[in-house]
Amino acid sequence: MFVAMAFCYGQESRFFMPSELLSAYEAGSRSYTGKPGPNYWQNTVDYTIEVSVDPTSRKLTGSEKITYYNNSPDDLGQLVIRLYQDVFREANPRSFRVNPDDINEGVAINRLAVRGEELDLEGNALRRSGTNAYLNLEQPLESGGSIMLELDWEAYVPETTVRGGAYDSTTYFVSYWYPQIAVYDDVFGWDRLEYDFSTEFYNNLANFDVRISAPENFTILSTGVLQNAGEILNAPMLERYNKARTSDETISIISPDDLESGIQHKSGTWHYKAREVSDFAFCISDVYCWDAAMQPVADREVLIHTY
Secondary structure: OHHHHHHHHHHOOOOOOOHHHHHHHHHOOEOOOOOEOOOOOOOEEEEEEEEEEEOOOOEEEEEEEEEEEOOOOOOEEEEEEEOHHHHHEOOOOOOOOOOHHHOEOOOEEEEEEEOOEEOOOOOOOEEEEOOEEEEEEEEEEOOOOEEEEEEEEEEEOOOOOOOOEEEEOOEEEEOOOOOEEOOEEOOOEEOOOOOOOOOOOOOOEEEEEEEEEOOOOOEEEEOOEEOOHHHHOOHHHHHHHHHHOOOOOOEEEEOHHHHHHOOOOOOOEEEEEEEEEOOOOEEEEOOOOEEEEEEEEOOEEEEEEEO
């Protein structure tokens, strides 16, 4: 009996394989070795965002252009847009307790245009459910094509500090803040998983061109590379910033002494760009010290910031 049972178990050599993954293997987008298949693809996104931060109310007011590139073999009749801050809407599920004062209406979309045509937001083209919005397209986005969306929106930085939020009255870490296109992949299609504070980090690779505005006494650091240091920083700080870009020693761009004497930048609009990253976050404060130094990473040097 033992020999017979061992023989039976020995025949069970295959693991269960989800039908979605099997389809990807058969289509050649994935391979059994774990490497991308010969027909592998990813969709990509370009974001151009202008956002202003009101430190008094913690309100974010944004204007956004999204160009979404459909590199998949499928024509897409629908887009899925993530509205992460809808996690603070009253009826939505959350995996953490939040400050009751943070319960609000989530992301207010004041304008939405598709291919240059403005949509009636009271119509049926955009349906919101949980932390996702589902946009039905009049004309499908064809394989190999691209589509542009334009949005005007408002949201708030929460007092609740779960993966971001207001750490004091003038210091915020701003994450999951902008309307974002969800992932459409070769295994499951659209990622419709809703955000409840514990589900995150599955994003398209994207390029970001972001301008963030706040009062001139606030410092803003973010994903990407600062494009307008000369327009923002006063002469002594700009000199230190430029020195840090060629130094392997830590340079203090904003020191405790600077804070004590008072910070006043030349402009309140900080311009950052980032290429081929999965997300974009920023932090803002009127009490940040700021150090930086160059650090070799692989075959290049990267300016590392601490604050």
